Amino acid sequence: MSHIPTATDASDATDPTLPARWTSRPRRSRATVLVAVGLLAMYSIFVARGAVAFSEKRSAPEIVPFFVWELFSRVPAPVQREYRIRMTAMDGTRLGEPVPYEETTLPMHQAGPAQNIMSALGHAYARGDVDALATYRTIWESRYLHPLTSASYQLVKVEYDIAERYECGCYRSETVITEFSMGQP
Amino acid sequence: MTASLPLAAWRVERWAVGRLWSSPYDNPWRAITSQIRNHDRAVLLVRVFYACGVFLTIHSMPDWPALLEVEGLLSPWPSTWIPRDSVQAAVPWLLGGHLAASLVVAAVPWWRPARIAYFLGLMQYVSLISGFGGVSHNNHVWLWLSGIFILLPNRRWAGRTSVADRRYFLGVFWLGQLMVLLFYALTGFWKIVFGLHGVITERASSFGIDGFSLMVAEQQLRANQDPLLGQFFVDSHVIGWAMFSGTVYIEAAALAVAFRPRLHRAWGILLIAVHIGIELAMGFTFLPNVLALGIVAVCSPLAPDHTRVSAAVLDLPGVYVARRWSSRFARQHPRARPGAAAPEQGCVPADVGSSAR
Numbered sequence: 392m393s394h395i396p397t398a399t400d401a402s403d404a405t406d407p408t409l410p411a412r413w414t415s416r417p418r419r420s421r422a423t424v425l426v427a428v429g430l431l432a433m434y435s436i437f438v439a440r441g442a443v444a445f446s447e448k449r450s451a452p453e454i455v456p457f458f459v460w461e462l463f464s465r466v467p468a469p470v471q472r473e474y475r476i477r478m479t480a481m482d483g484t485r486l487g488e489p490v491p492y493e494e495t496t497l498p499m500h501q502a503g504p505a506q507n508i509m510s511a512l513g514h515a516y517a518r519g520d521v522d523a524l525a526t527y528r529t530i531w532e533s534r535y536l537h538p539l540t541s542a543s544y545q546l547v548k549v550e551y552d553i554a555e556r557y558e559c560g561c562y563r564s565e566t567v568i569t570e571f572s573m574g575q576p
Numbered sequence: 577m578t579a580s581l582p583l584a585a586w587r588v589e590r591w592a593v594g595r596l597w598s599s600p601y602d603n604p605w606r607a608i609t610s611q612i613r614n615h616d617r618a619v620l621l622v623r624v625f626y627a628c629g630v631f632l633t634i635h636s637m638p639d640w641p642a643l644l645e646v647e648g649l650l651s652p653w654p655s656t657w658i659p660r661d662s663v664q665a666a667v668p669w670l671l672g673g674h675l676a677a678s679l680v681v682a683a684v685p686w687w688r689p690a691r692i693a694y695f696l697g698l699m700q701y702v703s704l705i706s707g708f709g710g711v712s713h714n715n716h717v718w719l720w721l722s723g724i725f726i727l728l729p730n731r732r733w734a735g736r737t738s739v740a741d742r743r744y745f746l747g748v749f750w751l752g753q754l755m756v757l758l759f760y761a762l763t764g765f766w767k768i769v770f771g772l773h774g775v776i777t778e779r780a781s782s783f784g785i786d787g788f789s790l791m792v793a794e795q796q797l798r799a800n801q802d803p804l805l806g807q808f809f810v811d812s813h814v815i816g817w818a819m820f821s822g823t824v825y826i827e828a829a830a831l832a833v834a835f836r837p838r839l840h841r842a843w844g845i846l847l848i849a850v851h852i853g854i855e856l857a858m859g860f861t862f863l864p865n866v867l868a869l870g871i872v873a874v875c876s877p878l879a880p881d882h883t884r885v886s887a888a889v890l891d892l893p894g895v896y897v898a899r900r901w902s903s904r905f906a907r908q909h910p911r912a913r914p915g916a917a918a919p920e921q922g923c924v925p926a927d928v929g930s931s932a933r
Contacts, residue, residue, distance in 0.1 A: 530646070
């Protein structure tokens, strides 16, 4: 039979300021309530920080595994401006037309974080941050271009209206920023 | 000072129990009988949880060959120990450890070191797959549950147990339910916040008729997906708006449902239906979340076997508050409502003290 803690196990068991209905409970049960309240308090602080960040138009702070759980809550602006990647050569074969990365058959072509890395690549290039660009390219090429052994790709800045593009697949403007080859500076 | 934390916890609990809890267990003897049944069910569900953990690990394995070849990493803090110049050397150990811990904890879930190892292994895995441009939230619910289940007793769960043992086990399980439902409540909370913000600032709002359609269209374009009902939701603004509004209620009310055992199963099904809707409209789902909902909500050990629909309806968030207010109003103004019935029992704090919680 396992040991069942009693009220006398806890330091607060004899505290006269605490109600008897609390101190008469086993220590473990009190600990569970403390953990629950503690977690809720921590999450409340975290969500408050998220609210402050959103009010300042920043992304919410995230410390794994704490997350503010803001998902599918914002309606995108009708006109989008973003950086995209287009493949121009794959495994030594030059493609006739540049192919948007998300239209390739690569295993990660629909991954959400791939969009983030495209955006990070574009912004790093725009501000001339060579170190960040190298880091993002390493991640891009080793993670999102797997299993290609060689490839060339364009960094493109696009602008489109969601409704227009949904109907015709067209962009309002497309500007090729630069072109990279896998594994080459 | 040392007593301030317990005192605060006691006050929060008393408030939550007094204002939020509603349970059919009002008879102590019935509650203890139920506790034995509930405890046995909770033990089985925790075993199922860790068995499903093995399934999820195996389910992620097709991506492992690609993970073994990554060269760069932008890791969150749990994986900062991995040297940037030797990611490929560390990843096999990390994945192997995660797989081994999954298997061991499924075999001996009552052994706390195994549960700790599984939690740490999963944390490392989540951190690894979050190092390529964005944190993966797919496993967060599962990770939290595995962290909370560490608190379960470190001894064999079969055999004779005392009331205190069972109450503790069920308390930890309920804590897991609370956290899972809190996460859904937060997603609902932000939908309300940003929806109202859009309305106030006269920008696009998710409460607008075409708000959800725009979200679906943008998601499809971004990832080049063609989900089963994507086109339908882009075209059918009103249906999309109605389903989105229903989702907001289901999610935002989830935290209160943690305190209403009669609604656990229904809300589990509804939240899984939300995931099915996301899959149909946007083309992706959170598989571990669906499994977690099935385990902690649909199969909730605290849910009564038989629930009258009328009692469950009275527990609905919103309806419950209205019922409390009307009862209070009837007590304060007896002449205004001469035929008013006495407040229904079932939301009394005594439920908690004696019941499975």
